[in-house]
Amino acid sequence: MRALVLSVVMLMSAVAVAQTQEKQRPPPPGQPTGPSQPATPVPGYTTGGPAQQGGGGWDYDDWDVPTGFRRQGRLVVVEREQIIERLARMEENLGRAMERADRNNGRDNRELRDALRRVREEMNGLRQDVNNAPDLRVFRRRPSQPQPPPPPPAPVVQPISEGQLQQLLSSIQKESFGDGKLRVLETAVPTQYFLVPQVLKILQRFSFGDDKLDAVRMLWPRVLDRENAHQLYGAFKFEGEKDQLRNIIGR
Incomplete structure (x- = not known):
């Protein structure tokens, strides 16, 4: 039992440390620092910043999304393979913890097993979302509103022949x-x-x-x-x- 609890605590600590390191990781060159600074937009997705922030008028809503994809938050760019690899490692650790919990029959182990099962379900849902996420290259900026045709050129005035x-x-x-x-x-x-x-x-x-x-x-x-x-x-x-x-x- 103590070994099981210790394993779970170590797993949760590792996740917390990873999250802390992620927050403290220095930004790439050109990235603003500080909690109040906006993130540097992805090249090709911006033309100067949101209009509400005094920029050139770009907005994430200016991008079309593939059919069947419903965006519910802010668009970001991640590497799918990296996320899948990290999820696999987390699931492996969770599987080991659940195996240890199954070898015990106490009430605390059942509650812990249920908690770990819920975590695994969340991970499976996240994996499915990552697998179904559209490729960045299928996103296209919406065409701008059609511009009115230019006025016809002024007729060339010539005197009578x-x-x-x-x-x-x-x-x-x-x-x-x-x-x-x-x-x-x-x-x-x-x-x-x-x-x-x-x-x-x-x-x-x-x-x-x-x-x-x-x-x-x-x-x-x-x-x-x-x-x-x-x-x-x-x-x-x-x-x-x-x-x-x-x-x-x-x-």
């Missing part, structure tokens, strides 16, 4: 009166852009200053090189017309 300009000038020239010429111009303006020299060519197709001013009013919102607006004053003879032009182009 020379060929299209000549066609427009020809259509304007066919009209006899200013109102007709303006109607033709009005149909072309919404779909084209113009340069100041092109505007001057269009104004030459008009005979009266008022018609020219109306043409500038149509064309000015579609003019690309407004820095050359001063050239438009040459298309007008009278100061009153030039004053109205200044109000239109703001220069």
